[in-house]
Amino acid sequence: xxxxxxxxxxxxxxxxxxxxxxxxxxxxxxxxxxxxxxxxxxxxxxxxxxxxxxxxxxxxxxxxxxxxxxxxxxxxxxxxxxxxxxxxxxxxxxxxxxxxxxxxxxxxxxxxxxxxxxxxxxxxxxxxxxxxxxxxxxxxxxxxxxxxxxxxxxxxxxxxxxxxxxxxxxxxxxxxxxxxxxxxxxxxxxxxxxxxxxxxxxxxxxxxxxxxxxxxxxxxxxxxxxxxxxxxxxxxxxxxxxxxxxxxxxxxxxxxxxxxxxxxxxxxxxxxxxxxxxxxxxxxxxxxxxxxxxxxxxxxxxxxxxxxxxxxxxxxxx
Numbered sequence: 001x002x003x004x005x006x007x008x009x010x011x012x013x014x015x016x017x018x019x020x021x022x023x024x025x026x027x028x029x030x031x032x033x034x035x036x037x038x039x040x041x042x043x044x045x046x047x048x049x050x051x052x053x054x055x056x057x058x059x060x061x062x063x064x065x066x067x068x069x070x071x072x073x074x075x076x077x078x079x080x081x082x083x084x085x086x087x088x089x090x091x092x093x094x095x096x097x098x099x100x101x102x103x104x105x106x107x108x109x110x111x112x113x114x115x116x117x118x119x120x121x122x123x124x125x126x127x128x129x130x131x132x133x134x135x136x137x138x139x140x141x142x143x144x145x146x147x148x149x150x151x152x153x154x155x156x157x158x159x160x161x162x163x164x165x166x167x168x169x170x171x172x173x174x175x176x177x178x179x180x181x182x183x184x185x186x187x188x189x190x191x192x193x194x195x196x197x198x199x200x201x202x203x204x205x206x207x208x209x210x211x212x213x214x215x216x217x218x219x220x221x222x223x224x225x226x227x228x229x230x231x232x233x234x235x236x237x238x239x240x241x242x243x244x245x246x247x248x249x250x251x252x253x254x255x256x257x258x259x260x261x262x263x264x265x266x267x268x269x270x271x272x273x274x275x276x277x278x279x280x281x282x283x284x285x286x287x288x289x290x291x292x293x294x295x296x297x298x299x300x301x302x303x304x305x306x307x308x309x310x311x312x313x314x315x316x317x318x
Contacts, residue, residue, distance in 0.1 A: 006312065006313065014305075019302070022298065023295065023298060026294045026295055026297075026298050027291050027294065027295050029294075030287060030290035030291045030294055031287050031288075031291060034282045034286050034287050034290065035290045036286060036290075037289060037290055037293065039243055039244065039247050039289075040264070041244035041245075041247055041248055041264060042240075042244060043266075043268075044224070044227050044232075044234055044235035044236070044237065044241075045234070045235070045236055045237075045240075045241050045244035045245055045248065046234075046244075046248065046253060046264075046266055046268070046269070047227075047233060047234035047235075047268075048212055048214075048233075048234030048235060048236055048241075048245060049085075049234070049244075049245050049248040049249070049253070049273065050234070050253060050269055050273045051188065051210075051212060051233045051234045052082070052085045052086070052089075052188075052234075053085070053089075053273050053274070053276065054273075055089070055091060055187055055188060056187055057089055057090055057091050059091075059092075059179075059185070059186065059187045060091070060092040060093055060094055060176050060177065060180065060186060061086060061091055061092070061093045061094075061186060061187065061188050061189075061190060062093070062094050062096070062183070062186045062188070062189045062190075062209070063082070063093050063094065063095050063096070063189075063190050063191075063192065064096055064097070064098065064099075064189065064190070064191040064192065064193065064197065064201060065079065065095050065096070065097055065103055065104070065106075065107040065192050065193075066097055066098060066099025066100055066103050066191070066192065066193040066194070066195055066197045067079065067099075067100075067103060067106070067192055067193060067194050068100050068102045068103055068106050069102075069106060070194070071194040071216055072284070073239060073284065073288045074194070074216045074217060074238050074239050074241075074242065074288075075192055075193070075194055075214065075216065076110070076284050077239065077242030077243075077246075077283055077284030077285040077288065078192055078214035078236045078241055078242045078245070078285075079107070079110060079192045079214070080110060080114065080283060080284060081242060081245045081246055081249065081283060081285065082190060082192065082214065082245075083110065083111065083114055084114060084249070084278045084281070085245075085249065085276055085278075087114065087118065087126050087278075088276050088278050089276070092131050092132060092175065092176045093132050093176070094132065094133045094134075094135055094171075094176055094177060095107050095108075095132065095133070095134050095135060096135040096136065096137075096138065096156070097136070097137045097138070098137070098138045098139075098140075098141035098144050098145060098197055098200075099141065099193055099194075099195045099197045100137075100195075101137045101139070103137065104134055104136050104137050107134070108134055111126065111128075111132065114126070117279065117281065121279045127164060128161065128162060128163070128164065129161050129162065129163035129164070129166075129169065129174045129175075129176070130163070130174070130175055130176075131175075131176070132176060133161045133171045133174050133176045133177060134161055135156050135159050135161075135171060136159060141197055141200050142200055142204065145200060145201055145204035145205055146204050148183055148204070148205060149183055149204050149205045149208050151182070152180055152181065152182055152183050152185070153172065153180075153181055156171060156172070156177075158170070159171045161174065182208075183205060183208045183209045184208055184209055186209055187210065188209070188210050188211070188212065188233075189201070189205065189209045189210070189211045189212075190211070190212050190213070190214070191211070191212075191213045191214070192213075192214040193213070193214075193215060194215070194216040194219070198213050198215055198219065198222075198223055198226075199222070201213075202226055202231055202232075206226075206231050210233050211231070211232055211233065212232055212233050212234040212235060213226075213232055213235055213236075214235070214236040214237075214241060215235070215236070215237055215238075215241075216237075216238055217237060217238030217239065217240075218238075219237070220237035220238060223235055223237065224237070239285060239288045239289050239292055240289065241285075242283065242284060242285030242288070242289075243283075243285035243286060243288075243289040244285070245285070246283040246285040246286055247264070248264070248275070249275060249276050249277070249278065250263075250275055250277070251263035251264050251275055252264070252272065252273050252274045252275035252276075253265075253266050253269045253272060253273040254266055254269050254270060254271070254272040254273070255272045255273060255274050255275060
């Protein structure tokens with residue numbers, strides 16, 4: 001028929017609805033049927049994992065959690081992996097936020113979800129006030145971080161948290177913070193952020209306490225400068241960072257597996273760092289890492305198809 005389109009024209013005029021349906025399917029399938037892609041963790045993530053595994057278990061970790069659901073694909077996976085390691089090692093932690101007023105509730109929701117996981121696996125849940133505390137949101141990031149650097153007791157003064165079965169109580173009466181007076185009393189500060197609070201924290205507190213950061217993909221170049229200079233003990237960047245630490249939780253570093261083989265050798269840690277098995281959990285890193293690769297492959301195929309269609313159309317017009 002005269003109105004029939006050529007192959008070149010069909011390749012260039014696929015209906016948008018069809019493209020969106022294909023994209024939806026390609027992006028969704030890995031979330032329901034996770035695929036473990038080959039991966040080699042990079043040095044910043046290896047240091048991040050090794051630092052967490054070498055922490056003393058009798059001191060709490062301070063965590064700046066400034067992410068919300070808008071970056072859950074990256075920050076959410078990083079944050080969950082961080083907390084799973086701390087919970088499995090029975091290390092207490094305190095959460096504060098200076099980046100977004102929604103961040104404290106998002107973080108509390110994650111702790112609640114991880115506790116449900118622990119209960120399902122027969123593990124003891126992490127109790128609020130006894131094992132972790134929520135210090136809330138502070139709107140002036142620069143000012144609050146400066147106070148944290150000089151006097152933690154003043155920075156979090158009059159903050160209350162909620163022990164189970166008891167009225168709100170001063171956070172410094174909790175087992176988490178009872179021995180904390182200065183920020184250097186924490187063995188580590190970890191900042192999980194998609195915003196400029198990464199640089200603000202380094203500017204205000206960088207020389208007071210060992211620090212690590214988990215950032216989004218677009219922030220990797222700027223944050224890597226601080227890692228390379230030694231100001232950060234480790235770093236997770238984007239979905240790759242979340243997937244890296246999940247891999248390391250399974251394999252360890254220079255640590256032989258059940259078959260006697262070392263899955264991931266790394267010269268810096270010749271003595272080896274063991275894995276930490278938290279159960280048969282599919283982390284966000286694994287789920288979204290595969291999704292990212294599948295959707296990028298679809299994009300490449302669509303570009304190729306469009307260009308082939310244009311070439312065929314031009315060739316047919318000659």
